[in-house]
Amino acid sequence: MSITLTMRFDSLLFPGGLSRAFTLSYDDGVTQDRQLAELFRQYGLKCTFNLNSGMCGHKFSEGVVRMEEKEFDEVYTGHELGGHALCHSALDSVGRPLMAYEIIEDKRRLEKHAGKPMLMFAYPFGTYNDEVVEQLRLAGYKGARTTVSTGSFALPGDFLRWDPTCHHNDPRLMELAKRFAEGFSRGPMLFYVWGHAYEFDGMKNWNVIEELCAYIADHKKDIWCCTNGELIRYVDAWKSLQYSADGSMIENPSATDVWLQLGGPVCIPAGGVWTDGE
Ligand SMILES: [Zn+2]
Numbered sequence: 001m002s003i004t005l006t007m008r009f010d011s012l013l014f015p016g017g018l019s020r021a022f023t024l025s026y027d028d029g030v031t032q033d034r035q036l037a038e039l040f041r042q043y044g045l046k047c048t049f050n051l052n053s054g055m056c057g058h059k060f061s062e063g064v065v066r067m068e069e070k071e072f073d074e075v076y077t078g079h080e081l082g083g084h085a086l087c088h089s090a091l092d093s094v095g096r097p098l099m100a101y102e103i104i105e106d107k108r109r110l111e112k113h114a115g116k117p118m119l120m121f122a123y124p125f126g127t128y129n130d131e132v133v134e135q136l137r138l139a140g141y142k143g144a145r146t147t148v149s150t151g152s153f154a155l156p157g158d159f160l161r162w163d164p165t166c167h168h169n170d171p172r173l174m175e176l177a178k179r180f181a182e183g184f185s186r187g188p189m190l191f192y193v194w195g196h197a198y199e200f201d202g203m204k205n206w207n208v209i210e211e212l213c214a215y216i217a218d219h220k221k222d223i224w225c226c227t228n229g230e231l232i233r234y235v236d237a238w239k240s241l242q243y244s245a246d247g248s249m250i251e252n253p254s255a256t257d258v259w260l261q262l263g264g265p266v267c268i269p270a271g272g273v274w275t276d277g278e
Pocket of ligand 1: 028
């Protein structure tokens, strides 16, 4: 085989060779999730809903009521379940045994509904420290969302400290959406929006999320709409790629097809080897 030396970037592309991914994350499992989950389904969007399994039916205030557990399976059809701690405790302050219990017992209860091991968590109140991160890792979580907006489309360096792009009330929301869907980027772009469904009732602004959903759906041929966990799984598969010394062969030992930008979009098939020029 003769090797031609050329400049390469080998940047990650999402399934189908797309350069954009969109994901959503909503917390607390409130009754307004019924309407929100249905809205997302109508537009073909996927969300990770982070629930407090020890607070089912709990009324926090007028208009903020958590759903009963028996509703979970129907309401969240087509979406992903994530943990949010058993009773929404501030995990960096409750002491290590309770912190571990809040994480693990919540995961155990919710996984009966998820039907598979859960990958995602969201920090109650957005607070955490290194011990909380380590406990999540030990419990089998692969990702955890903070409440810090980056305004950016970069993939996170550490999924267990995953800062989203913005909250849905961010005044830049639609400006960010336009930059995401229509702007140019050399690398992959991830647009990650989060919030609480009860906020739409409180602020009477369901139109904000409807406008965003309609806009993303309009550009769907260029966007991979995925759950948080699907994104982590895909990036894990990408990280598992094995390169030959000269880059002419790339092996994909995972069970997921991985797409790379190699001058054009190239698929490295699951369990296969891509060879340059073949
Ligand atoms: Zn919360």
